[in-house]
Amino acid sequence: MAISSTDANAPTFSGTGDLADNTTSTAKIISFEPTYLQDLPHLTDYVPDLQSRPNPLDHNPYFHTVDGFYLTGSDVILRHITFDLSETFPSPSRHLAYHRAGPRKDIYFESSNVRAAIVTCGGLCPGMNTVIRELVTGLWDLYGVREIFGIVAGYRGFFSMEPRRLNPKLVHDWHKKGGTVLETSRGGFDLEKIVDAIEKHGFNQVYIIGGDGTMRGAVKIYNEIKRRKLNVGVAGIPKTVDNDIGIIDRSFGFQTAVEMAQQAISAAHVEAESAVNGIGLVKLMGRNVGHIALHATLGSRDVDCCLIPEVDFYLEGKGGLFEFLNQRLKENGHAVVVVAEGAGQDIIPRTEAQKEERDESGNLVFLDVGAWLKSELKNWWDRDHPGELFTVKYIDPTYMIRAVPANATDNLYCSLLAHSAIHGIMAGYTGFVAGPVNGNYAYIPLEDVAQAKNAVNTKDHKWSWVRSVTNQPDFVSC
Ligand SMILES: Nc1ncnc2c1ncn2[C@@H]1O[C@H](COP(=O)(O)OP(=O)(O)O)[C@@H](O)[C@H]1O
Ligand SMILES: O=P(O)(O)OC[C@H]1O[C@](O)(COP(=O)(O)O)[C@@H](O)[C@@H]1O
Ligand SMILES: [Mg+2]
Secondary structure, rough: EEEEEEOOOOOOOOOOOOOOOOOOOOOOOOOOOOOOOEEOOOOHHHOOOOOEEOOOHOOOOOOOOOOOOOOOOOOEOOOOOOOOOOOOOOOOOEEEEEEEOOOOOOOOOOOOHHHEEEEEOOOOOOOHHHHHHHHHHHHHHHOOOOOEEEOOOOHHHHOOOOEEEEOOOOOHHHHHOOOOOOOOOOOOOOOOHHHHHHHHHHHOEEEEEEHHHHHHHHHHHHHHHHHHHOEEEEEEEOOOOOOOOEEEEEEHHHHHHHHHHHHHHHHHHHHHHOOOOOEEEEEOOOOOOHHHHHHHHHHHHOOOEOOOOOOOOOOOOOOOHHHHHHHHHHHHOEEEEEOOOOOOOOOOOOOOOHHHHHHOOEEEEOOHHHHHHHHHHHHHHHHHOOOOOOEEEEEOOOHHHHHOOHHHHHHHHHHHHHHHHHEEEEEEEEEEEEEOOEEEEEEEEEEHHHHHHHOOOOOHHHHHHHHHHOOOOOOOOO
């Protein structure tokens, strides 16, 4: 993606106290770094003679399009808001700015010509229905679009099922439902067939709601649309209960899932406390990243050990899990262990066939770390403490934490995401993702989001905080 610098000069240290007019502060301001603006793909890049027109919000009785209402190309958000000023050379990656999301004065679609398609792909996540609802009502109410369609059952639905016509009346209570009314699936991605179907149905706006896999597919769709020079805008709306997509602050539904996970941890705690040498074991989602486990652990404070995919662990010997739990049982009489589904996958014995098993999207199928851990814990206790009372209660709330409707915060977040995506597409941007960056909504190139991962940083303060809350071992010495 092209990056343009708003100031190509090296850093300057002016120290002049040059302040904005409306402040009376006498504090000095030091001018420091240039900013690099992340370019965004636009339909006019490859569709010649595309005409712009005034935004119909000018005539919408609910909006006051006063000065400052519309955003322009110079409204930006910084990707990183913390810097080390001692670093001498400015770098595009550290001093990157994204275009701010929001309505533009000029748009590139005539509302009566818009045919919008909405699709949901991958695993469930709280809030998917809210995003769909808000896309429909937003297109309808803000821009007067009347041709809005839902693609059924994920990517495969483009070419294998009839699109479902949507309107505000139909979707009015969808935000109260978990899952996705449009249905979703894994696999079934056929680029040619999908783009052929987009052409056949005359869709000129495509809203794709999905996780990392879906975004990688969306990049391919956008590139093929560009190759065919189609006047079709593509927007991605990142969905992942695991919170494994990078650049954006967090994914919608994540907070709801963490909240639900608390209930499982509380139950595990009660079960463990009420037994002699009781262990409560909770498995939480997180294929490659441990954000749900980490946040649920910090939120609950009942957890003695949190195991995540980013940190290898071992069971036996000095510094191992058994030694730690033995100590905890001696001290407290009970312990709670939270394990993310992707943790420990490298130490669970598996057959050759299991090593190869993948789901329809190509994701590795994981073995049940919770069930394995439960059995290992029982074997360990029977071996080292024969005849002593011991209980492991294993709770797997996997689908319960993601199949619920979004909470209030996530619902609001979903609405802002949907509206941001609509404004961006109407303004002619394409191949982008709408998402929050440092608390503000931004347009980010799809390609960048599809590649960006969001693993738990085990070197930062948050992970140290987990370890200080749990006192668990760091599993560094075997
Ligand atoms: N690299 C890829 N290229 C094209 N399509 C992909 C790619 N990875 C995944 N997909 C498709 O995206 C959809 C969702 O992917 P999946 O990994 O199941 O979920 P998620 O998007 O939630 O990560 C599936 O239809 C899958 O076939
Ligand atoms: O049983 P399913 O539907 O394949 O989903 C299981 C996976 O879905 C997730 O909840 C989310 O994964 P995606 O965001 O990639 O869809 C993972 O935590 C989990 O491994
Ligand atoms: Mg995924």
